[in-house]
Amino acid sequence: MKPEDRINRRDRIRNFSIIAHIDHGKSTLADRILEKTSALTSREMQDQMLDAMDLERERGITIKLNAVQLLYKAEDGKEYIFHLIDTPGHVDFAYEVSRSLAACEGALLIVDAAQGIEAQTLANVYLALDNDLEILPVINKIDLPSAEPDRVRKEVEDVIGLPGEDCIPASAKAGIGIDEILEAVVKKVPAPSGDPEAPLKAMIFDSLYDPYRGVIVYIRIMEGTVKPGEKIKMMANDKQFEVQEIGVFTPKPVPKEELTVGDVGYMIASIKNVGDSQVGDTVTHAAKPTAEPMPGYRKLNPMVFCGLYPVDTNNYTDLREALEKLELNDSSLQFEAETSQALGFGFRCGFLGLLHMEIIQERIEREFGIDLITTAPSVIYEVTKTDGEVIEIDNPSEMPDAQQVDHVREPYVKAEVMVPNEYVGPVMELCQRKRGDYLDMKYLDENRVNIVYEIPLSEIVYDFFDALKSNTKGYASFDYELIGYKESNLVKMDILLNGEKVDALSIIVHRDSAYDRGKIIAEKLKNLIPRQQFEVPVQASIGQKIIARSTIKAMRKNVLAKCYGGDISRKRKLLEKQKEGKKRMKSVGNVEVPQEAFMSVLSMDENK
Amino acid sequence: MRKSIYIHVPFCEQICHYCDFNKFFLENQPVDEYIDLTIEEMKHTVKKYPQTNAVETIYVGGGTPTSLTTEQLQRLLEAVPKHFDLAEDVEWTVEVNPGSAGTEKFAMMRKAGVNRLSIGAQTFDPELLKAINRDHKPEQVEETVRLALEAGIQNLSVDLMFGLPDHTMEQWKNTLRRAVSLPITHISAYSLKIEPKTVFYQMMNKGKLKLPEQELEAEMYAFMLKFLKESGFDAYEISNFARGEALSRHNLAYWNNDEYYGIGAGAHSYVEGLRIRNHGPLPKYMKSVREKKLPYLEIHEVTFSEKMEEEMFMGLRKRLGVSKERFEARYGQTVQKAFPGVTEDLKKAGWLCETPERFMLTEEGILLGNEVFEKFLFASD
Numbered sequence: 002m003k004p005e006d007r008i009n010r011r012d013r014i015r016n017f018s019i020i021a022h023i024d025h026g027k028s029t030l031a032d033r034i035l036e037k038t039s040a041l042t043s044r045e046m047q048d049q050m051l052d053a054m055d056l057e058r059e060r061g062i063t064i065k066l067n068a069v070q071l072l073y074k075a076e077d078g079k080e081y082i083f084h085l086i087d088t089p090g091h092v093d094f095a096y097e098v099s100r101s102l103a104a105c106e107g108a109l110l111i112v113d114a115a116q117g118i119e120a121q122t123l124a125n126v127y128l129a130l131d132n133d134l135e136i137l138p139v140i141n142k143i144d145l146p147s148a149e150p151d152r153v154r155k156e157v158e159d160v161i162g163l164p165g166e167d168c169i170p171a172s173a174k175a176g177i178g179i180d181e182i183l184e185a186v187v188k189k190v191p192a193p194s195g196d197p198e199a200p201l202k203a204m205i206f207d208s209l210y211d212p213y214r215g216v217i218v219y220i221r222i223m224e225g226t227v228k229p230g231e232k233i234k235m236m237a238n239d240k241q242f243e244v245q246e247i248g249v250f251t252p253k254p255v256p257k258e259e260l261t262v263g264d265v266g267y268m269i270a271s272i273k274n275v276g277d278s279q280v281g282d283t284v285t286h287a288a289k290p291t292a293e294p295m296p297g298y299r300k301l302n303p304m305v306f307c308g309l310y311p312v313d314t315n316n317y318t319d320l321r322e323a324l325e326k327l328e329l330n331d332s333s334l335q336f337e338a339e340t341s342q343a344l345g346f347g348f349r350c351g352f353l354g355l356l357h358m359e360i361i362q363e364r365i366e367r368e369f370g371i372d373l374i375t376t377a378p379s380v381i382y383e384v385t386k387t388d389g390e391v392i393e394i395d396n397p398s399e400m401p402d403a404q405q406v407d408h409v410r411e412p413y414v415k416a417e418v419m420v421p422n423e424y425v426g427p428v429m430e431l432c433q434r435k436r437g438d439y440l441d442m443k444y445l446d447e448n449r450v451n452i453v454y455e456i457p458l459s460e461i462v463y464d465f466f467d468a469l470k471s472n473t474k475g476y477a478s479f480d481y482e483l484i485g486y487k488e489s490n491l492v493k494m495d496i497l498l499n500g501e502k503v504d505a506l507s508i509i510v511h512r513d514s515a516y517d518r519g520k521i522i523a524e525k526l527k528n529l530i531p532r533q534q535f536e537v538p539v540q541a542s543i544g545q546k547i548i549a550r551s552t553i554k555a556m557r558k559n560v561l562a563k564c565y566g567g568d569i570s571r572k573r574k575l576l577e578k579q580k581e582g583k584k585r586m587k588s589v590g591n592v593e594v595p596q597e598a599f600m601s602v603l604s605m606d607e608n609k
Numbered sequence: 610m611r612k613s614i615y616i617h618v619p620f621c622e623q624i625c626h627y628c629d630f631n632k633f634f635l636e637n638q639p640v641d642e643y644i645d646l647t648i649e650e651m652k653h654t655v656k657k658y659p660q661t662n663a664v665e666t667i668y669v670g671g672g673t674p675t676s677l678t679t680e681q682l683q684r685l686l687e688a689v690p691k692h693f694d695l696a697e698d699v700e701w702t703v704e705v706n707p708g709s710a711g712t713e714k715f716a717m718m719r720k721a722g723v724n725r726l727s728i729g730a731q732t733f734d735p736e737l738l739k740a741i742n743r744d745h746k747p748e749q750v751e752e753t754v755r756l757a758l759e760a761g762i763q764n765l766s767v768d769l770m771f772g773l774p775d776h777t778m779e780q781w782k783n784t785l786r787r788a789v790s791l792p793i794t795h796i797s798a799y800s801l802k803i804e805p806k807t808v809f810y811q812m813m814n815k816g817k818l819k820l821p822e823q824e825l826e827a828e829m830y831a832f833m834l835k836f837l838k839e840s841g842f843d844a845y846e847i848s849n850f851a852r853g854e855a856l857s858r859h860n861l862a863y864w865n866n867d868e869y870y871g872i873g874a875g876a877h878s879y880v881e882g883l884r885i886r887n888h889g890p891l892p893k894y895m896k897s898v899r900e901k902k903l904p905y906l907e908i909h910e911v912t913f914s915e916k917m918e919e920e921m922f923m924g925l926r927k928r929l930g931v932s933k934e935r936f937e938a939r940y941g942q943t944v945q946k947a948f949p950g951v952t953e954d955l956k957k958a959g960w961l962c963e964t965p966e967r968f969m970l971t972e973e974g975i976l977l978g979n980e981v982f983e984k985f986l987f988a989s990d
């Protein structure tokens with residue numbers, strides 16, 4: 002391409018993300034935009050087209066950002082090149098959003114016409130502002146009977162400070178307002194700046210591992226031009242590679258002859274080692290490097306930790322590889338090796354939140370075929386010992402003996418809950434029960450209230466989210482940020498099976514709730530652990546003191562039912578399944594414990 | 610050696626809540642064509658897999674064979690000897706639901722050669738019958754037995770179930786008492802197992818099914834063993850009891866790991882070392898036979914190891930267990946050699962016992978049968 006063609010093309014590029022609170026309709030809107038612009042036939046089209054992972058499709062949520070190139074013929078007669086990045090709405094994946102935004106000049110801010118502004122709406126607006134993006138507000142789902150576009154328009158004006166008349170009313174589902182949105186993108190989102198002839202400066206905003214082609218990096222070209230065959234280097238570690246293929250997503254990957262300023266696409270350069278390319282790093286030419294790398298991203302620190310162990314101990318190395326590959330396109334994931342007496346070799350992993358943890362676990366099981374045992378999530382506690390030494394523990398089994406502990410501090414978050422008026426009572430009650438300290442309460446308008454509490458992170462991790470949902474019929478939205486450590490009266494509770502302590506089941510709890518939690522866990526385990534050939538006592542203890550107990554009765558009967566019409570294969574399958582099931586259990590002492598049991602300490606609803 | 614035939618009649622007038630058999634609601638089904646096609650299948654089958662012996666046992670099961678009209682059932686039954694050579698003393702069983710066959714049907718069956726009935730009584734408790742959605746009344750079992758005897762069919766078995774929802778020991782004892790008071794020769798008794806795709810499965814997942822604890826089930830089983838023994842029924846298999854010589858020779862063929870033909874939708878066969886499953890859905894089955902094909906959904910060639918596994922986990926169901934001599938004759942090695950350590954471990958656990966001639970389950974081993982059988986599966990990887 003000639004230099005002036007590159008400039009001309011650059012001026013017709015529009016890069017934008019779609020941001021919103023979870024479920025406000027980002028992916029559905031992306032579908033409509035895809036239909037209006039790209040070459041996808043309606044046969045190729047599926048709902049939430051960009052949610053490519055099975056997991057995303059099943060859960061109906063976006064987990065990973067997704068970038069596509071689209072061609073749009075605007076009213077002014079010119080053809081524009083859009084790069085659209087769909088992003089997740091859930092707070093746990095905010096990191097994905099921040100990376101997407103760094104690759105864009107504008108953002109479509111979707112607000113649900115019935116729900117109005119919610120916690121993640123605001124969080125994403127602030128991210129967009131930080132990145133200097135042009136924000137285009139869209140009020141979606143106006144087809145809903147409960148839609149109140151005028152109220153939401155006013156909310157946008159009052160709470161976010163964007164002019165209400167700029168809001169585009171739309172329905173992603175019914176296809177209303179899509180043309181207006183596309184025209185607004187053309188008119189309001191600035192074209193990329195940057196010199197196509199300058200040294201290459203491309204930012205890696207995501208990457209993934211392909212077993213055949215190595216690491217595939219997703220890049221946004223800020224300056225310069227890159228072509229296959231060129232030698233490039235990663236600025237963080239100076240490692241050099243030869244570009245094999247570059248291209249864009251439509252959403253299918255389509256190879257191109259060059260990527261230049263404003264392009265959002267992919268690059269393959271036989272990068273075999275997953276550690277060699279880091280998200281946030283800058284790619285440049287080896288021979289003629291750019292002067293300064295991009296600032297990169299702020300790495301978010303994990304807040305929730307748990308142990309991940311392969312059910313089959315032979316899979317330990319596979320698990321390590323799986324984690325390394327996932328880390329590649331999810332740099333908020335952290336892990337280090339650890340061992341448990343009960344579970345053997347595994348990893349202590351750090352996540353941004355519970356959903357993040359669940360998703361990673363599921364991806365490992367599905368994409369890598371490794372069966373996992375997950376221990377109950379924990380936070381990082383700060384323990385001051387009687388000898389003055391201060392240690393940090395993210396694994397309850399590391400807690401020193403009670404006699405050696407002077408005091409324990411735990412992380413607190415500032416939790417903001419946004420709810421309709423009528424739920425203020427239940428929300429405050431819940432926050433109190435979760436050991437929260439009241440900070441503030443503000444009316445956003447006549448109907449919506451923002452309640453602010455300081456709450457121990459461990460309580461959030463435990464079941465706050467579920468409890469909040471059930472206490473407010475799902476109307477509450479919720480966001481939190483870490484604010485620091487506070488002292489608490491915490492103790493370690495151990496679980497004993499058949500008289501033997503199971504380290505992987507220990508948890509740290511507030512002394513006041515230890516008895517209740519102990520009772521619930523003992524009951525849960527009794528129901529989750531199948532009957533064994535002998536009776537198994539289940540006990541919860543603090544130090545030497547048993548605070549709760551239950552008993553798993555011995556198995557009495559297990560015989561095949563009716564032999565029907567000579568269907569021997571069915572009997573065989575049943576026996577094989579039974580045998581397979583036992584293999585998936587962990588033998589602790591001489592008790593066979595199923596995977597779910599290790600998580601059970603987590604999922605407990607006190608209200609039930 | 611192949612001397613048994615199973616024939617499947619997949620129609621029922623009412624669907625029981627626990628049932629996951631291959632069956633269809635009778636109304637509006639192409640029953641007549643189905644019968645024609647099963648007869649077709651018999652023809653193709655013997656052509657492909659010729660008989661090795663005269664047929665010694667036939668079992669017509671379902672579904673509900675007696676939901677057919679007398680004419681329909683007659684057509685089906687009379688086709689069997691036209692396509693297969695039957696032994697003089699063939700044991701020929703038909704499954705009967707109480708109330709679905711009367712004098713005329715029984716007389717026809719007798720004439721066609723049927724000499725044994727398996728009567729689906731399940732329980733004599735009217736409430737429980739309702740709870741499992743059987744459409745007969747307890748008295749109809751007695752009525753069925755009487756009519757069958759009048760028609761000259763003397764070898765009668767009754768099917769019972771225990772471990773039903775809210776089942777009490779009292780109800781179970783009553784059912785057993787009523788069963789043994791009948792002039793029957795055989796009892797089969799199975800505990801309820803909740804299978805996917807049944808009404809009970811749905812209920813269980815919604816927390817609406819109260820099943821007895823294992824302890825009670827075990828007690829029910831123990832009581833049955835004792836009671837049936839006192840009443841002159843010999844427990845020759847985990848769930849099967851016979852007066853005198855009236856063992857089910859057809860079922861013994863399965864447990865002895867012998868081969869058999871299977872005819873009809875969803876039927877299973879074991880021929881020339883192949884375990885074959887027919888298409889279950891009627892349209893599939895029928896289309897395939899109509900097109901002159903054998904209606905096979907899957908064919909599995911049983912490996913040598915699988916044969917040994919099956920010999921054990923089927924054979925141990927019998928009170929007499931597995932014969933060492935027979936095992937060695939069939940597989941050229943001892944049980945201990947084929948399954949190193951397994952018999953020793955099981956004996957130590959108190960679940961298996963050994964005589965110079967055979968291996969068999971202990972009383973405790975019977976209750977934990979699946980735990981024992983599992984040990985005789987070679988690790989899959």
Ligand SMILES: Nc1nc2c(ncn2[C@@H]2O[C@H](COP(=O)(O)OP(=O)(O)OP(=O)(O)O)[C@@H](O)[C@H]2O)c(=O)[nH]1
Binds near residue numbers: 027091141143175
């Ligand atoms: N009635 C109505 N429903 C809509 C509209 N747009 C989206 N939805 C529905 O809202 C739900 C969520 O839509 P998504 O597009 O998956 O939302 P999202 O914002 O991408 O969600 P996350 O990626 O998980 O944050 C789906 O059930 C959509 O069908 C709309 O305009 N009207």
Ligand code: SF4
Binds near residue numbers: 620624625630632706
């Ligand atoms: S009669 Fe037999 S086959 Fe028919 S539904 Fe009941 S249990 Fe199932």
Ligand SMILES: [Mg+2]
Binds near residue numbers: 063
């Ligand atoms: Mg989405």
